Amino acid sequence: MENRIRALKKTFAKEEISCFLVANEINMLYFTDFIGGAMLLAPKADENILFVHGVNYEAAKAEAKNCNVRVLKRKEDLLPKVAEEIKSLKPKQVGFDSLEASLYLKMKNALKDIKLEPKDKMIWELRRIKDETELNKMRKAAWLTDEGVRLAVETIKSGVREYEAAAEIEYAMRRLGSEGVAFDTIVASGVRSAFPHGGCTDQKIRKGDLVVLDVGAKYRNYRSDLTRTFVVGDSSPKQRRIYETVKEAQETAFQSIHEGVRARDADRSARKIIEKDGYDEYFVHSLGHGVGLETHEQPTLGPESKDVLKAQNVVTVEPGIYIVDFGGVRIEDTVLVKKESAERLTKATYDFEIQ
Numbered sequence: 001m002e003n004r005i006r007a008l009k010k011t012f013a014k015e016e017i018s019c020f021l022v023a024n025e026i027n028m029l030y031f032t033d034f035i036g037g038a039m040l041l042a043p044k045a046d047e048n049i050l051f052v053h054g055v056n057y058e059a060a061k062a063e064a065k066n067c068n069v070r071v072l073k074r075k076e077d078l079l080p081k082v083a084e085e086i087k088s089l090k091p092k093q094v095g096f097d098s099l100e101a102s103l104y105l106k107m108k109n110a111l112k113d114i115k116l117e118p119k120d121k122m123i124w125e126l127r128r129i130k131d132e133t134e135l136n137k138m139r140k141a142a143w144l145t146d147e148g149v150r151l152a153v154e155t156i157k158s159g160v161r162e163y164e165a166a167a168e169i170e171y172a173m174r175r176l177g178s179e180g181v182a183f184d185t186i187v188a189s190g191v192r193s194a195f196p197h198g199g200c201t202d203q204k205i206r207k208g209d210l211v212v213l214d215v216g217a218k219y220r221n222y223r224s225d226l227t228r229t230f231v232v233g234d235s236s237p238k239q240r241r242i243y244e245t246v247k248e249a250q251e252t253a254f255q256s257i258h259e260g261v262r263a264r265d266a267d268r269s270a271r272k273i274i275e276k277d278g279y280d281e282y283f284v285h286s287l288g289h290g291v292g293l294e295t296h297e298q299p300t301l302g303p304e305s306k307d308v309l310k311a312q313n314v315v316t317v318e319p320g321i322y323i324v325d326f327g328g329v330r331i332e333d334t335v336l337v338k339k340e341s342a343e344r345l346t347k348a349t350y351d352f353e354i355q
């Protein structure tokens, strides 16, 4: 973790900054292992300072790494205090990751001659490459979602409501150590399975329904993202055909992934299979996205992406086909990019017909 902030500072000279203002809470977490900071100041030569409100002071002192913790007293404003600290360092130019427009204008005003430049790309270059510590947490998060799917297979049957299935899945993951869900669990059955972000409702799952299950666990702040599609009972020939197409697209895209592959080419490899079977107009989203401290992060695996995959990226591979008034199929794994290949971190069953 200490390496992360050191690695950031190594790029200061090239970016012509001598100080970085981290305002995004997930970036603060990435550098300090603490969530709840107000702002983090990382000067090239001096100690890093994490500004926190009183409510988080004791926790920050106990848990935040690689920084001195500075408390904001009651009624003390964050912005003037941070601006004062920056001015004392006399930098020419300060980089920042993200600031609300109003905060940016205030800070720019307070800093006068000191330039304030958006440099979030510098942090993303680091966050996209997961180190071993991060990968261990992500493997655990992935395993937790696999266990969620195991429960889903046991729970989903005719007559069960979508939210009841979601509750059982989340409970199982939680019991095994998940800190919560990475995003709201999707259990979308019947014609609702054609909505890629179908949520879950009080609808009862019926025999012959397609059920799209999209679930994510969280372990030590790292996330996983997994989708499986089931049919309750026997599938129809059309349901099976769509399932086989999505399965082949997912496997083909997975096989295409390794260091150096353009993200758009991975997307293309899945899209080609879906086109071949005549369903291209029904694949209405990108192939995938990075996962880590956030569910959706860089890189992006889509037709317009300019990203090139690198070893230790963690991304999703999730083609889908959605036919309105019929139903949808999506299969998604969280995948680790390696030098010559890729590795599935999520390993849940691909069984299609359940019960």
Ligand SMILES: [Mn+2]
Residues within 6 Å of the ligand: 225, 226, 316, 318, 332
């Ligand atoms: Mn996803």
